Amino acid sequence: MDALKIISQDSVKSELPEFNVGDTVKVSVNIKEGERERIQMFEGTVIARKGSGVAETFTVRRVSYGVGVERVFPLHSPNVKEIKVIRYGKVCRSKLYYLRARLGKAAKVKEKIR
Numbered sequence: 001m002d003a004l005k006i007i008s009q010d011s012v013k014s015e016l017p018e019f020n021v022g023d024t025v026k027v028s029v030n031i032k033e034g035e036r037e038r039i040q041m042f043e044g045t046v047i048a049r050k051g052s053g054v055a056e057t058f059t060v061r062r063v064s065y066g067v068g069v070e071r072v073f074p075l076h077s078p079n080v081k082e083i084k085v086i087r088y089g090k091v092c093r094s095k096l097y098y099l100r101a102r103l104g105k106a107a108k109v110k111e112k113i114r
Contacts, residue, residue, distance in 0.1 A: 005053070016075065021046050021096055022089025022109050027060060027073055028082040039081060042071055045089065045109060047096040061099065063107070068100060088112040 019025055026043040044062030047070070051057055056075040061068060073080055089109040099107050 017083055017085050019046060019083065019085050020089075021049055021094055022091035022112075024086040024089065024109075025060060026084045026086055027071075027080060028084075029073070030079045030081055043086065044069075044071075045096070045099070047099060049094075061096075088114060 023046050024044065025046055026041055029040050029042060031038055031040050042060060042062070044060040046058055047061045048059040049056065050059075054076050057072050058075060059070055059072050061070045063069070088111065090112040091109060096109070099109075
């Protein structure tokens with residue numbers, strides 16, 4: 001198990017921004033369509049972070065045309081090009097799954113003043 005940890009530490013990205021659950025982030029993802037590649041932006045609220053080390057993932061939720069869309073991103077994936085924090089949220093929970101049942105202003109997260 002120690003050998004696996006050593007190998008996994010080498011592939012961990014070091015230039016990741018500091019973000020938590022409740023923050024609004026903009027994620028740049030590399031998408032392959034046939035032979036072409038492009039970068040797609042996905043902006044939303046981080047509702048969960050799971051795992052640790054190389055296997056860590058985070059879930060981002062946004063409402064697009066009245067429909068809730070969630071995407072799970074591996075934190076250390078080579079397809080995740082950039083993570084940019086737009087605003088910091090003030091929450092007292094580690095998972096914000098309750099936002100799925102809320103609409104409009106009730107689904108807002110208060111902003112943390114830094």
